[in-house]
Amino acid sequence: MRMKAAVLRSSPVARPYAQTRPMSIEQVHLDPPGRDEVLIKIAAAGVCHSDLSVINGDRLRQTPMVLGHEASGVVVEPGPGVTDLQVGDHVVMSFIPTCGHCLPCLDGRAQLCGPGAAANGAGTLLSGSLRLRCDDGTDTFHHCGVSGFAEYAVISRRSIVKITKDISLVDAALFGCAVMTGVGAVVNTCAVKPGESVAVVGLGGVGLSSILGAVASGAERVVAVDLSQAKLDLARSLGATDTFLATDPEAAEAVRAATGGGVDHALEMAGSAPAFELAYKITKRGGTTASAGLANPNARISLSPTNIVAEERIIKGSYQGGCVPPRDIPRFIGLYQSGKLPVDRLLSSTGPLEEINEAFDKLDRAEVVRHVITF
Structure with a gap:
């Protein structure tokens, strides 16, 4: 045809x-x-x-x-x-x-x-x-x-x-894509529990889906970080408790101060090395930094191995939100239809x-x- x-x-x-x-x-x-x-x-x-x-x-x-x-x-x-x-x-x-x-x-x-x-x-x-x-x-x-x-x-x-x-x-x-990747990163890759804290760096369709997923999972603090004030405002209307402009050179320090040393889970959704490094900086000791953002393959990040060991940091990749599509897409649609997503x-x-x-x-x-x- x-x-x-x-x-x-x-x-x-x-x-x-x-x-x-x-x-x-x-x-x-x-x-x-x-x-x-x-x-x-x-x-x-x-x-x-x-x-x-x-x-x-x-x-x-x-x-x-x-x-x-x-x-x-x-x-x-x-x-x-x-x-x-x-x-x-x-x-x-x-x-x-x-x-x-x-x-x-x-x-x-x-x-x-x-x-x-x-x-x-x-x-x-x-x-x-x-x-x-x-x-x-x-x-x-x-x-x-x-x-x-x-x-x-x-x-x-x-x-x-x-x-x-x-x-x-x-x-x-x-x-x-957006919902499967963003919500999946929260519930599958990070397995966020009620009462934990979550930060999302990069508020495109995937990042804002992660905000929705964190709220639906019962996260106590949901931190949104982006270059756009309009997207931060949208994130707050979706349930984010704290918002920070990534253009602020003191953004990492501000997030750590607001969350008592960092968040349990920080998700990088912007697809850039600086965004990942920011997500890592705002993760607490013993916390998880996950990335579903696909940066240019030539991009590189700089992390301290000593810091990873001494603080028992966890770094994870999240592809397609760790989803099994026939299981997770109907489940997420059900949450949408019940008003939770x-x-x-x-x-x-x-x-x-x-x-x-x-x-x-x-x-x-x-x-x-x-x-x-x-x-």
Whole structure:
């Protein structure tokens, strides 16, 4: 079938994107689903920093590529071997396909699936196949097995989570990355307990999801740190108890003073080395510093090994929030529907695919938390 999609032809691309137009709106050929694959009509796709990092060159990927990894949609055609999804089912996509039989999958760490990581690195579906072609016949790569910036997508069954139909598909899209990563980092990676203290450095969609997760987990102190006063104000309205501007050269000292020596858990969600170092500085003795921010691979941090040992510090990475998507996405949606996780507050705006370059400019300038492309 032919469909409309946003194609990235090369990377890196200079800003402003409204002028350089990195995402080209084109007619793309989409092959039918193969075995254990599903044809999905995309309903909504979030514009995320992980997409932006491909455009600006922080994370180089194969091109041409249809970006978009945070998406929701409706099942159009289950492929051969898919018996547990029906036409019309509502679904959310996971940006890491999981094979279900490698050692990490068997250990309950689906986010570390080896075949899934290999497929994402190669720009293919889990099967190793490509289902996209540009109009000139050029093979076109998949982004994180999803490629949601398109009218339709063929996706591995292992990247799909069936959801209830009584949630807006626009809101549901946020659970595919921002909520899964941010809330998951709180409840899975850090296992925050009621009464503990949590700080979040970097208040994009993932960081603000972490604020929501910390509040829902019963954290007594929820500290928000960001460069933007507007985002700090939003964080406070979502339940943050303390807010600090990261531009303040004394920010770390101010957080430690306010929290009696630092927080139990500090989460870096900005994707930058200075943000991680700030998160580390505001973690108390014996506390945990976790990062879900994907900085440029060439970025480096400087930490004292003596300090790590003498203060029994814990440093953790958090990929996809340590989530098992079929378990955690429905659970988080349930919290949203009960009013305990007001994810809809993260939605800044929506717009058509034709305005995607302007949307990336807004994201780059930190003018939106989550802009969602709707179809």
